[in-house]
Every structure is written in structure tokens, then in C-alpha cells.
Amino acid sequence: MNAESEFVVETRGLRKSYGAVHAVKGVDFRLRAREVVGLLGDNGAGKTTLIRMISGAERPTSGDILLNGEKVSLRSPRDAMERGIETIHQYNSTVGNMTIAQNIFLGREPLGWKLGNFGILRKGEMRKASEDALGKVGFHLRSPDAIVSDLSGGQRQGVAIARALQFQANIMILDEPTNHISVKETNNVIRFTKELPERGYAGIFISHNLGHVFQTCSRVIVMSRGNIVADRATADITIEEIEGLL
Structure with a gap:
């Protein structure tokens, strides 16, 4: 700086x-x-x-x-x-056919053991971190495994904001x-x-x-x-x- x-x-x-x-x-x-x-x-x-x-x-x-x-x-x-810098767009900040947890970690998924470019997702860690991030925003959704397309517009915004918080923008x-x-x-x-x-x-x-x-x-x-x-x-x-x- x-x-x-x-x-x-x-x-x-x-x-x-x-x-x-x-x-x-x-x-x-x-x-x-x-x-x-x-x-x-x-x-x-x-x-x-x-x-x-x-x-x-x-x-x-x-x-x-x-x-x-x-x-x-x-x-x-x-x-x-x-x-x-995180940008939260009106319409396209989330991927509808993925879960809340998958959206929050999209492109930055924590992996366990790796083989080349492949690895095992640490899904438990993703769920817990997603719940914590959503709680900080004030959005308490029913499950981090819920599909985003089933959420309301405001809940989708909450997921996008929680993603920004999770990765310390x-x-x-x-x-x-x-x-x-x-x-x-x-x-x-x-x-x-x-x-x-x-x-x-x-x-x-x-x-x-x-x-x-x-x-x-x-x-x-x-x-x-x-x-x-x-x-x-x-x-x-x-x-x-x-x-x-x-």
C-alpha cells in the first residue's frame, strides 16, 4: 500500500x-x-x-x-x-443450478488431497463456512445445500454478499x-x-x-x-x- x-x-x-x-x-x-x-x-x-x-x-x-x-x-x-474487489450484480452474481455453499466458494473451493488439477472437495468445511458467512450478513437460510434457483431474489443477494465476506474483500x-x-x-x-x-x-x-x-x-x-x-x-x-x- x-x-x-x-x-x-x-x-x-x-x-x-x-x-x-x-x-x-x-x-x-x-x-x-x-x-x-x-x-x-x-x-x-x-x-x-x-x-x-x-x-x-x-x-x-x-x-x-x-x-x-x-x-x-x-x-x-x-x-x-x-x-x-467484489462486485454484487443485480441479476448474475450467483449460479442457479448450484447449492448455496457451491456459490459461496465458486472458483475457490477448498480441496483435500490433490492429484494434478483434481482433488476432493472439503464439503463439510464449505457448509460450515457458508452458514457462518450468511449469519454475518443476517441471512439465515434453511441449508447451505439448498439450490440457489429455489431462493428469492433477496436471498440470492445474501449469498453473493456472504461470498464477498468469506473471501475478505x-x-x-x-x-x-x-x-x-x-x-x-x-x-x-x-x-x-x-x-x-x-x-x-x-x-x-x-x-x-x-x-x-x-x-x-x-x-x-x-x-x-x-x-x-x-x-x-x-x-x-x-x-x-x-x-x-x-
């Missing part, structure tokens, strides 16, 4: 173009440790493209991404995960985490997001629900047409002002 950097994530002049379409236009974005920032913007504003670059799913056309003050090249979501990107889930499950996600700083995490919370943003975030960044048009503490801006910028 660069001791001089106060930011866990920073972008400098970040750009992404698709042919003649300039989705992100030289964005300077900053996220401090133990801070939750709301990232806002209408469809096409550039926020999804920005997040895809920070999470390793897209390569920038130009500009830099820094983690803890160090320039990095994130070539894939796996690169980002290995550096402590320090930066969590929550992409529309309260869409299409029940009131109780929404409250669970909001409570968890509000607790991120005291748990030692930084977070980026993307949502069209400004009420949820104001409940969970200490700062909001508003994007429009590929640019950041506002970067303000939530205490210093109103929902009406934000709506005027979107």
Missing part, C-alpha cells in the same frame, strides 16, 4: 470508447477506506461502464486505475477479486442490490450496506432508488453523459438537486 494515498480506489482520466461512442470521458473517481459512496446516473450515463472497468470486466481505452495508490492493470474480474460494489426483492430483504441489504464502514469495508452503491442511497451513503457521485457532474456529501445535497442533474 502507498502510505501517502488516502484512497482505496482512484481513477485518473479514465476513458472508455466503443468506436465513436464515448461511454466514459476522462473520469476522476475516488473512494476512501471505510466509506460508502452512492454512484448515480440515468441509463447511458456511464456509471455501469465505470464500474465494469473498476471490477476488471472492461479494459479502459485510456487513463489509470489505482488501488491504495498503486497503478494496476485489471485484466479480468478475477484480477479484481484477487485484489479485494475490502471493496464491495453493490449494483442495484435492492431491485426486485421484498421489503424485509431490502432492509437486510440496507442494514448490511450501512454497516460496511464499521466492518472495515469500503463500498460503491449503485441504485436508482435515491431514498436507499441517502440511507446508506455518506457521499454521492452523479454521472451524466460519461462525466461526473456532482460529487457531494449526502448531508450537503438534496434528492431534488440530484434529480435535477440526472
